[in-house]
Amino acid sequence: MQLENGKYVINGASVEDIAKEHGTPLYVYDLKIIGERVNDLKTKIGAYKNTKFMYAIKTNYNPDVVKFITSKGIGIDAVSLEEVKLAMKFGVAAEDIMYTENNMTDAEMDETEELGVLINFGSISRLKKYGQKYPGNKVSVRFNPNVGAASHATNITGGPDSKFGVSYEYLDEVLKVCEEHNLTIVGVHEHIGSGWLGLEEPLVAMDVILDIARQIPTLEFVDCGGGFGVPYKEDQEPLDIETLGQKFNEKFTAFCEEYGRELTLKFEPGRFFVAEGGHLLTEVNTLKDSPNGKIFAGTDTGMHHLVRPAMYGSYHPMRNVSNPEGATKNYDVTGNICESADFFGKDFPLNELREGDILSIDFAGAYGLCMASNYQFRPLPAEVTVDESGTVKLARRRQTFEDLYNFYE
Numbered sequence: 240m241q242l243e244n245g246k247y248v249i250n251g252a253s254v255e256d257i258a259k260e261h262g263t264p265l266y267v268y269d270l271k272i273i274g275e276r277v278n279d280l281k282t283k284i285g286a287y288k289n290t291k292f293m294y295a296i297k298t299n300y301n302p303d304v305v306k307f308i309t310s311k312g313i314g315i316d317a318v319s320l321e322e323v324k325l326a327m328k329f330g331v332a333a334e335d336i337m338y339t340e341n342n343m344t345d346a347e348m349d350e351t352e353e354l355g356v357l358i359n360f361g362s363i364s365r366l367k368k369y370g371q372k373y374p375g376n377k378v379s380v381r382f383n384p385n386v387g388a389a390s391h392a393t394n395i396t397g398g399p400d401s402k403f404g405v406s407y408e409y410l411d412e413v414l415k416v417c418e419e420h421n422l423t424i425v426g427v428h429e430h431i432g433s434g435w436l437g438l439e440e441p442l443v444a445m446d447v448i449l450d451i452a453r454q455i456p457t458l459e460f461v462d463c464g465g466g467f468g469v470p471y472k473e474d475q476e477p478l479d480i481e482t483l484g485q486k487f488n489e490k491f492t493a494f495c496e497e498y499g500r501e502l503t504l505k506f507e508p509g510r511f512f513v514a515e516g517g518h519l520l521t522e523v524n525t526l527k528d529s530p531n532g533k534i535f536a537g538t539d540t541g542m543h544h545l546v547r548p549a550m551y552g553s554y555h556p557m558r559n560v561s562n563p564e565g566a567t568k569n570y571d572v573t574g575n576i577c578e579s580a581d582f583f584g585k586d587f588p589l590n591e592l593r594e595g596d597i598l599s600i601d602f603a604g605a606y607g608l609c610m611a612s613n614y615q616f617r618p619l620p621a622e623v624t625v626d627e628s629g630t631v632k633l634a635r636r637r638q639t640f641e642d643l644y645n646f647y648e
């Protein structure tokens with residue numbers, strides 16, 4: 240979103256006009272920015288010549304966003320059967336999808352098998368059940384490398400306290416189960432958490448998974464997961480993807496030489512691709528003073544549409560789209576949900592807000608609408624995309640009361 244002649248635009252399209260035409264609250268995705276971030280990772284993190292990216296579809300499964308990303312040669316990392324089926328509806332081939340399971344049911348296992356999608360097993364228990372039913376098949380195994388990193392403690396997925404994957408200490412047991420059922424391990428996987436900005440933990444995790452990989456002669460790929468962080472705060476140092484890509488390349492090239500074969504190196508980014516390109520537009524409809532000098536700016540959206548700030552105190556930059564020249568004041572920006580946790584920012588500096596102004600909550604493209612709910616029986620917002628030339632397209636219509644009520648009939 241840029242300021243041009245005193246008006247905020249996305250690729251030339253007026254943000255206020257988009258809000259007027261499609262109403263608020265509204266998720267807007269800038270495909271140009273998403274394309275740039277995809278390109279950044281492909282060129283920098285993909286320094287090793289045989290790298291394959293799998294988009295973590297859980298981050299944002301808007302059809303136009305997903306199709307745009309997969310059109311750039313990116314596969315899909317799914318974490319539920321429904322995500323697998325959604326990706327297939329969007330035209331992704333079974334061989335370009337991997338399903339990283341977590342507490343998979345027998346029915347989910349059978350349907351995934353029928354669809355021909357590779358399962359990345361997160362427990363020895365499920366691996367055994369799969370081996371008993373489908374001996375002789377190919378599998379991938381998610382290992383917990385005993386190292387974790389994330390932007391918030393709740394988003395760490397590696398280390399002894401994490402529920403995810405099979406501990407690296409149980410490798411022998413994994414090998415035994417696979418031998419018993421004649422399963423071929425074609426992939427090993429680790430994912431240490433979401434939103435990390437440092438280089439140390441992902442490189443340590445890669446060392447651990449490569450140590451495991453050395454002991455499995457049948458591999459086709461090593462998957463180092465996602466988690467590439469983005470700087471939500473203006474003063475945050477961005478992730479050094481150039482250096483990280485070089486180091487991944489060095490380590491993996493050396494590994495493949497020793498292994499005797501060139502394997503595929505996979506990554507599963509979600510947030511890095513889509514966070515920055517997404518904006519949640521909302522109308523400020525209620526300004527309220529407090530005796531202690533605070534000004535509450537009440538919006539027509541809330542934690543049911545963007546839960547990250549209420550859920551783990553995450554920061555989102557915001558801007559007043561309607562009054563970019565206004566004097567700066569500090570506001571507590573609140574949602575319309577009847578919960579005290581429902582804030583988007585406290586003491587947040589914004590150009591003066593007036594009732595009716597459009598506020599943009601930025602960096603909202605990742606873990607936004609996909610984590611939204613109908614709490615307090617409120618409908619979900621619409622979503623639009625804006626392409627490179629500024630063409631605005633409705634990608635998902637706004638829910639209605641009837642959409643929700645129909646479940647009871």
Ligand SMILES: Cc1ncc(COP(=O)(O)O)c(C=O)c1O
Nearest residue numbers: 295433434465466507508509510
């Ligand atoms: C297995 C797996 N892969 C990839 C991702 C994507 O993470 P991120 O959006 O931080 O890149 C996640 C999300 O936590 C995940 O659970």
